[in-house]
Amino acid sequence: MTENIINIEHIAKVYTIGDVKVHALSDVSLRIDKNEYVAIMGPSGSGKSTLMNMLGCLDTPSSGVYDFKARNVSLMTDNDLAAIRNKEIGFVFQTFNLLSRSDALHNVELPLIYAGIGSSERKERAKQALISVGLEDRIHHKPNELSGGQRQRVAIARALVTNPAIILADEPTGNLDSKTGEEIMLLFHEIHKKGNTVILVTHEEYIAKHAARIVRLKDGLIEKDELVPNRYIPNITAAVSENQTD
Amino acid sequence: MVRNINLFLFEMKEGFFIALQSIRANKARSFLTMLGIVIGISSVVSMSTAIKGIDNSFQKGISSLGTDVLYLDKWAWFSNVEFWKLRNRKKITMEQYEKFKSLAVLPLAVAPVTNSRQTVKFENSSVENIFLNGSNSDYVKTTNFTFDMGRFYNDIESKASREVAVIGSEISKKLFPRGDALDKTIKIGGISYRIVGVLSEQGSFILGSFNPDNQVFIPIGTIFKHFAGDMFSTITINIRAQSPALVQETKIEAEGVMRKVRGLSAEEENDFSINQQEGLMDNYNKVVGVIQIAGLFITGLSLFVGAIGIMNIMFVSVKERTKEIGVRKAIGAKRRAILGQFLMESATICLMGGLVGLVIAVLLSLVINRFMPTSIQVSAVFTAIGISLLTGVLAGLAPAYTAAKMDPVDALRYE
Numbered sequence: 001m002t003e004n005i006i007n008i009e010h011i012a013k014v015y016t017i018g019d020v021k022v023h024a025l026s027d028v029s030l031r032i033d034k035n036e037y038v039a040i041m042g043p044s045g046s047g048k049s050t051l052m053n054m055l056g057c058l059d060t061p062s063s064g065v066y067d068f069k070a071r072n073v074s075l076m077t078d079n080d081l082a083a084i085r086n087k088e089i090g091f092v093f094q095t096f097n098l099l100s101r102s103d104a105l106h107n108v109e110l111p112l113i114y115a116g117i118g119s120s121e122r123k124e125r126a127k128q129a130l131i132s133v134g135l136e137d138r139i140h141h142k143p144n145e146l147s148g149g150q151r152q153r154v155a156i157a158r159a160l161v162t163n164p165a166i167i168l169a170d171e172p173t174g175n176l177d178s179k180t181g182e183e184i185m186l187l188f189h190e191i192h193k194k195g196n197t198v199i200l201v202t203h204e205e206y207i208a209k210h211a212a213r214i215v216r217l218k219d220g221l222i223e224k225d226e227l228v229p230n231r232y233i234p235n236i237t238a239a240v241s242e243n244q245t246d
Numbered sequence: 247m248v249r250n251i252n253l254f255l256f257e258m259k260e261g262f263f264i265a266l267q268s269i270r271a272n273k274a275r276s277f278l279t280m281l282g283i284v285i286g287i288s289s290v291v292s293m294s295t296a297i298k299g300i301d302n303s304f305q306k307g308i309s310s311l312g313t314d315v316l317y318l319d320k321w322a323w324f325s326n327v328e329f330w331k332l333r334n335r336k337k338i339t340m341e342q343y344e345k346f347k348s349l350a351v352l353p354l355a356v357a358p359v360t361n362s363r364q365t366v367k368f369e370n371s372s373v374e375n376i377f378l379n380g381s382n383s384d385y386v387k388t389t390n391f392t393f394d395m396g397r398f399y400n401d402i403e404s405k406a407s408r409e410v411a412v413i414g415s416e417i418s419k420k421l422f423p424r425g426d427a428l429d430k431t432i433k434i435g436g437i438s439y440r441i442v443g444v445l446s447e448q449g450s451f452i453l454g455s456f457n458p459d460n461q462v463f464i465p466i467g468t469i470f471k472h473f474a475g476d477m478f479s480t481i482t483i484n485i486r487a488q489s490p491a492l493v494q495e496t497k498i499e500a501e502g503v504m505r506k507v508r509g510l511s512a513e514e515e516n517d518f519s520i521n522q523q524e525g526l527m528d529n530y531n532k533v534v535g536v537i538q539i540a541g542l543f544i545t546g547l548s549l550f551v552g553a554i555g556i557m558n559i560m561f562v563s564v565k566e567r568t569k570e571i572g573v574r575k576a577i578g579a580k581r582r583a584i585l586g587q588f589l590m591e592s593a594t595i596c597l598m599g600g601l602v603g604l605v606i607a608v609l610l611s612l613v614i615n616r617f618m619p620t621s622i623q624v625s626a627v628f629t630a631i632g633i634s635l636l637t638g639v640l641a642g643l644a645p646a647y648t649a650a651k652m653d654p655v656d657a658l659r660y661e
């Protein structure tokens with residue numbers, strides 16, 4: 001039996017603006033196991049980001065139960081949530097969200113600082129993470145000295161550096177052209193192959209096809225939850241050689 | 247427990263580096279923020295140094311008056327007696343002094359003193375409007391004078407009202423820059439005087455022209471002889487007790503003796519005053535206390551304004567970096583870490599500002615030093631550092647708390 005990581009039951013998230021109640025999520029139940037590769041799709045405003053924030057322990061549900069590795073997240077304190085985000089979850093954002101005044105190395109180091117890891121080990125691990133995303137020659141570049149794809153690689157290195165249980169990516173290719181997006185998807189493919197659990201949000205069917213399972217949201221409800229029959233396996237050698245001519 | 251302390255130190259250290267980094271990243275803003283504290287700290291330190299300097303000089307000056315010396319005078323230094331009553335008092339004469347001296351047994355020394363404002367000349371140089379002190383050879387016993395050269399005029403010279411003079415160190419410096427004053431002849435009011443002694447620096451600049459360094463001392467008879475108009479003025483009787491412990495008894499005796507000399511009946515009140523340094527001290531303390539409080543209040547205010555400035559800029563900084571705070575939280579920064587980061591930042595800015603302020607204060611004190619002796623106290627340095635750190639923490643508290651309690655999702659969404 002596979003190890004369960006995420007188990008949510010009848011989760012709802014309601015925002016109240018004035019007298020109006022917005023049901024970002026109405027009633028969502030979802031179970032994700034270790035080493036799954038899940039894509040979340042749906043029209044704009046359907047609650048994808050809200051669900052991701054919930055899964056990533058950035059936000060807590062208005063009602064329902066969320067168990068992360070069999071621990072009830074809904075009952076946790078702010079500090080506990082911060083610790084889970086730090087150790088168990090790696091976030092990748094559409095807009096990269098790097099610290100603009102810090103170089104790549106420091107950006108990747110950041111989660112390790114909050115994990116209380118000493119400077120020399122931190123630098124070594126951050127360097128390894130940057131190497132693993134193919135940025136060994138961009139270690140001391142600041143975000144504004146990097147291309148969009150390279151920025152997203154730094155962000156992925158930052159997400160990976162703590163060896164989290166899951167990687168959450170909210171439209172990670174949304175700000176990239178299709179070729180660069182494909183390179184990023186190759187990285188996710190490798191991360192997944194190494195045994196990681198990957199959950200990503202996307203608007204593009206061809207991006208979603210990289211995943212093994214697609215969850216479709218509509219109006220805060222799960223419309224469809226299906227396995228991908230003809231999953232797209234990226235061509236590693238092609239992508240790598242493309243990467244080298246980059 | 248040990249782990250907690252280690253964790254705390256680790257967080258402090260990392261917070262400090264993060265703070266340094268963001269200070270470096272926002273140089274202009276950090277500099278402007280610092281300015282308030284620089285001004286605040288440098289003015290507080292300079293002010294307290296200046297006050298300390300004035301105080302030291304005064305203490306020194308006043309102690310040159312001697313804690314054990316009484317000044318029997320027509321005038322009171324401090325009193326609530328109406329001015330006209332003081333004015334109508336009889337003057338104190340040389341005869342009264344002689345009588346007083348023969349009757350009083352407790353004093354170590356008793357000397358009559360009169361003063362005149364005169365100009366001293368030597369060849370082409372002159373010092374104007376100095377205090378010309380006339381007394382007798384006992385005068386030196388009522389002081390703690392030390393000599394650079396020569397001696398005080400002696401009993402024979404004073405009894406014979408000779409034209410001999412002892413000059414203060416400032417006057418010596420002005421008239422004899424080469425330090426060869428002894429046995430030279432100076433002119434006061436057209437009369438020649440031979441210099442028999444030069445005082446070493448008594449260092450009580452605060453007394454101004456009362457400072458012995460700016461005075462010339464000649465026998466009292468000589469003053470009466472050449473500045474006849476002054477004969478009608480009253481004299482002061484300087485009385486030195488045998489020890490500071492005996493001042494009170496000496497004062498009581500002096501009062502009794504002077505009443506007898508003046509022939510006052512039991513019902514009549516004193517028609518003279520016995521002044522002493524203590525009264526000066528009390529009054530000085532009152533005045534300086536007010537100056538001190540006012541000065542520190544005003545400069546403290548500038549520090550407070552600086553602190554408000556820091557709080558303001560820290561609020562702006564927190565607002566501006568909302569997204570950064572969101573990112574930090576998303577990757578696992580706890581509230582405490584965010585709080586620490588911003589507190590550390592404002593404390594570091596204030597500390598740097600404080601150190602710059604200190605340097606400026608030291609430079610200022612070098613300038614002030616040319617007018618009066620000051621020195622920055624070690625305690626002032628530590629107080630300044632402490633105050634700037636405290637200011638930083640207090641000013642950073644509210645902004646840092648705002649940052650710490652931000653919701654990560656809202657913060658990330660912030661544009």
Ligand SMILES: Nc1ncnc2c1ncn2[C@@H]1O[C@H](COP(=O)(O)OP(=O)(O)OP(=O)(O)O)[C@@H](O)[C@H]1O
Nearest residue numbers: 015017022023024043044045046047048049050051
């Ligand atoms: N903080 C908030 N306050 C009020 N309403 C919110 C808030 N966050 C999200 N919503 C609402 O919840 C709904 C779902 O938003 P969400 O961001 O999850 O959509 P999404 O599926 O990620 O859309 P997109 O594809 O455009 O990113 C939207 O209608 C949105 O207006």
Ligand SMILES: [Mg+2]
Nearest residue numbers: 048049050170
């Ligand atoms: Mg979204």
